[in-house]
Amino acid sequence: xxxxxxxxxxxxxxxxxxxxxxxxxxxxxxxxxxxxxxxxxxxxxxxxxxxxxxxxxxxxxxxxxxxxxxxxxxxxxxxxxxxxxxxxxxxxxxxxxxxxxxxxxxxxxxxxxxxxxxxxxxxxxxxxxxxxxxxxxxxxxxxxxxxxxxxxxxxxxxxxxxxxxxxxxxxxxxxxxxxxxxxxxxxxxxxxxxxxxxxxxxxxxxxxxxxxxxxxxxxxxxxxxxxxxxxxxxxxxxxxxxxxxxxxxxxxxxxxxxxxxxxxxxxxxxxxxxxxxxxxxxxxxxxxxxxxxxxxxxxxxxxxxxxxxxxxxxxxxxxxxxxxxxxxxxxxxxxxxxxxxxxxxxxxxxxxxxxxxxxxxxxxxxxxxxxxxxxxxxxxxxxxxxxxxxxxxxxxxxxxxxxxxxxxxxxxxxxxxxxxxxxxxxxxxxxxxxxxxxxxxxxxxxxxxxxxxxxxxxxxxxxxxxxxxxxxxxxxxxxxxxxxxxxxxxxxxxxxxxxxxxxxxxxxxxxxxxxxxxxxxxxxxxxxxxxxxxxxxxxxxxxxxxxxxxxxxxxxxxxxxxxxxxxx
Numbered sequence: 246x247x248x249x250x251x252x253x254x255x256x257x258x259x260x261x262x263x264x265x266x267x268x269x270x271x272x273x274x275x276x277x278x279x280x281x282x283x284x285x286x287x288x289x290x291x292x293x294x295x296x297x298x299x300x301x302x303x304x305x306x307x308x309x310x311x312x313x314x315x316x317x318x319x320x321x322x323x324x325x326x327x328x329x330x331x332x333x334x335x336x337x338x339x340x341x342x343x344x345x346x347x348x349x350x351x352x353x354x355x356x357x358x359x360x361x362x363x364x365x366x367x368x369x370x371x372x373x374x375x376x377x378x379x380x381x382x383x384x385x386x387x388x389x390x391x392x393x394x395x396x397x398x399x400x401x402x403x404x405x406x407x408x409x410x411x412x413x414x415x416x417x418x419x420x421x422x423x424x425x426x427x428x429x430x431x432x433x434x435x436x437x438x439x440x441x442x443x444x445x446x447x448x449x450x451x452x453x454x455x456x457x458x459x460x461x462x463x464x465x466x467x468x469x470x471x472x473x474x475x476x477x478x479x480x481x482x483x484x485x486x487x488x489x490x491x492x493x494x495x496x497x498x499x500x501x502x503x504x505x506x507x508x509x510x511x512x513x514x515x516x517x518x519x520x521x522x523x524x525x526x527x528x529x530x531x532x533x534x535x536x537x538x539x540x541x542x543x544x545x546x547x548x549x550x551x552x553x554x555x556x557x558x559x560x561x562x563x564x565x566x567x568x569x570x571x572x573x574x575x576x577x578x579x580x581x582x583x584x585x586x587x588x589x590x591x592x593x594x595x596x597x598x599x600x601x602x603x604x605x606x607x608x609x610x611x612x613x614x615x616x617x618x619x620x621x622x623x624x625x626x627x628x629x630x631x632x633x634x635x636x637x638x639x640x641x642x643x644x645x646x647x648x649x650x651x652x653x654x655x656x657x658x659x660x661x662x663x664x665x666x667x668x669x670x671x672x673x674x675x676x677x678x679x680x681x682x683x684x685x686x687x688x689x690x691x692x693x694x695x696x697x698x699x700x701x702x703x704x705x706x707x708x709x710x711x712x713x714x715x716x717x718x719x720x721x722x723x724x725x726x727x728x729x730x731x732x733x734x735x736x737x738x739x740x741x742x743x744x745x746x747x748x749x750x751x752x753x754x755x756x757x758x759x760x761x762x763x764x765x766x767x768x769x770x771x772x773x774x775x776x777x778x779x780x781x782x783x784x785x786x787x788x789x790x791x792x793x794x795x796x797x798x799x800x801x802x803x804x805x806x807x808x809x810x811x812x813x
Contacts, residue, residue, distance in 0.1 A: 286431070295512070298505040302423060305488050305500060307432055310420065311439035313379060313412045313485070316478045318443025319450070320386055320405065321350070322628075323474060325558060326447055326621050327467035329565045330455055335465060342395050343732045349399045351723030353406025358414060358716040362708060365415035372491030375411045379482030382408040387475035390468040414715055417693060418708065422492050423509065425516045426698065427643065433690035434639025441631035441686055449625065450474075452618040517701065533706045538762055540710050543696045544717050546755040550688055551718035552725050553658075553748035556665065556741070557631075557682040560624040563675075563736035568615045626676075630683030638687040647695055648760045654687045655753040662749060666742035688752070699763055 287296040365371050389401045424432055459466030490498040497506040534540045638650050664678035700707045730741040
C-alpha cells in the first residue's frame with residue numbers, strides 16, 4: 246500500500262501519494278458472464294484502503310440517501326392508498342381533486358428545482374441543508390393526518406413537493422460528487438430501488454393501519470397512516486444531522502479518517518469530477534448548453550418519460566372500480582355479500598400472499614371482490630417488479646451497451662400499455678400488464694447518468710441540463726394527468742393509454758437518436774484529432790528538415806572559414 250500524506254493541503258488542492266486503483270486494471274468479462282458485475286461492489290483491483298473507504302461511504306451516504314428516498318415514495322404512495330381507503334369519502338373528493346393533489350405536489354417540486362440544486366452545490370450548506378429539509382418533511386407529513394378540507398391537502402402537497410427536491414435532485418448531485426462514473430450507475434440503481442421499496446412498504450403499512458388502527462381514538466385508518474409516516478421520517482431526518490457528509494470539498498465527516506477523506510477527494514479529482522466553482526454562470530457555460538444538441542434532446546427525452554409513467558401507480562383505482570361494480574366492496578373494507586365478519590373475504594387472508602391468492606381466485610371465478618386491505622396490498626407487486634428490474638438493469642448498464650438495456654425496458658413497457666389500451670383481456674393478462682409497468686422506473690438512473698456522460702466536458706453544463714430536465718419534465722407532468730387521465734374516467738383511460746403509447750415510443754426514439762449523435766460526435770472528434778496529429782507530424786518533419794538544412798549551411802560556412810584561415 247502506498248503512503249498517504251497526513252499533513253493535508255488546502256481544501257481545494259489534494260496532493261500527495263494517495264493509493265488508488267490505477268496500478269491494476271479491472272477484470273475483463275465477456276457478455277456471457279457480465280451478470281457477475283451485480284455482485285462486484287468493491288473490485289479487487291482497488292487498494293485495501295480504497296475498498297474500506299468505499300464501504301464506509303456506502304454504509305453512510307448511500308444508506309441515508311436510500312432511507313430518505315424511501316420515505317418520499319412512502320408518502321406519495323400513501324396519498325393513493327389513503328384515497329382508496331376512506332379519504333375520498335371523508336373529504337368528499339368526487340371531482341378531479343385527486344389529480345390536482347399531484348399537480349400541486351409537482352408545482353412545488355418544479356419551482357424549487359434549480360434553487361435547491363444551487364444550494365446543495367455549496368459545500369458550506371449541503372451538510373445541513375438536506376437534513377433540515379427532512380425534518381420539515383416529517384412535520385408536514387404529520388400535518389396531513391389532521392387535514393379537514395381539500396384546500397388543506399393542496400397546501401400540504403405543495404409544501405411536500407418543495408421539500409422533496411433536496412433529496413430527489415440534490416442527492417444525485419452529491420452521489421456524483423463522491424463516486425467515480427464507473428461506480429455511479431450501480432449506486433443510482435440501488436438508490437432508486439429504495440424508492441420502489443417505499444411503494445411496497447406503503448401498501449402493507451396502509452393495510453395494517455386500516456386493519457388494526459381504523460377508528461382507534463376516533464381517528465380514521467388513512468389518518469393513522471400519515472401519523473405512522475411521520476414517525477418513520479423524523480428519526481431518519483435527525484440521523485442525517487449526525488451522519489450526512491455533504492460534499493467532498495466540505496469539512497471531513499467524523500466517521501472518516503483524514504487519510505480516507507483525502508483519498509475520496511483525490512479519487513474524484515482523478516476521475517475528472519470538478520468541485521463547485523465560486524461563479525456558476527458564464528458565457529462559456531451558456532454557449533456549451535444552448536449551442537449543442539445535448540441540452541435540447543435531454544430535456545425533451547425526460548419530459549416524454551415523466552409524462553409516460555402516470556399509469557404505473559394507478560392499479561389501485563382499477564381494483565377499487567372493479568370491486569365497486571361487483572357490489573362486494575364496502576367503505577369499511579367488509580365484503581357485502583354477507584359471508585365475512587372480519588373485513589376480509591372468508592377464503593382470503595389479510596397478508597400479501599393471501600391477497601395474491603384472491604387475485605387468482607377472481608381470475609377463475611370472474612368475481613372481483615377485493616377488500617380495502619387487498620386493494621392496498623395487490624399493487625405492491627408493481628413496486629416489487631420495479632425494484633428487481635431497476636437493480637438488474639442499472640448494474641448491467643456498466644457491461645452491456647446502454648441502448649440495449651433501454652430498448653428491452655421500453656418494449657416491455659410498450660407491451661403493457663398496449664394491453665391496457667385494449668382493456669378487454671383476461672384478468673390474468675390485465676394484472677400482468679400492470680405489474681410490467683414497474684419497468685418504467687428503470688430509466689431515471691440510466692438516463693440521468695447517460696446525459697452526464699455525454700456532457701462530461703463541462704460540469705456546470707451537466708448540472709444545468711439535469712436541472713432543466715427535471716424542471717421541464719415536472720412542469721408538463723403537473724398538468725398532463727388532468728387533461729389526459731381525468732379521474733372521472735378512471736380506470737379505463739382510452740385517450741390516456743393511446744397518448745402513453747406514443748410517449749413511450751418517443752422516449753426510445755429520442756434515446757436512439759442521442760446514441761447516434763454521440764457516436765457521430767466521437768467519430769468526428771477522432772477524425773479531427775487524427776488530422777491534427779498528422780498536421781503536427783508534418784510540421785515536425787518540416788522543422789527537422791529546416792533544421793538539417795540550417796545545420797548544413799552552418800557547416801559549409803564553417804568549412805569556408807577554415808579554408809580561408811589555412812590560406813592565410
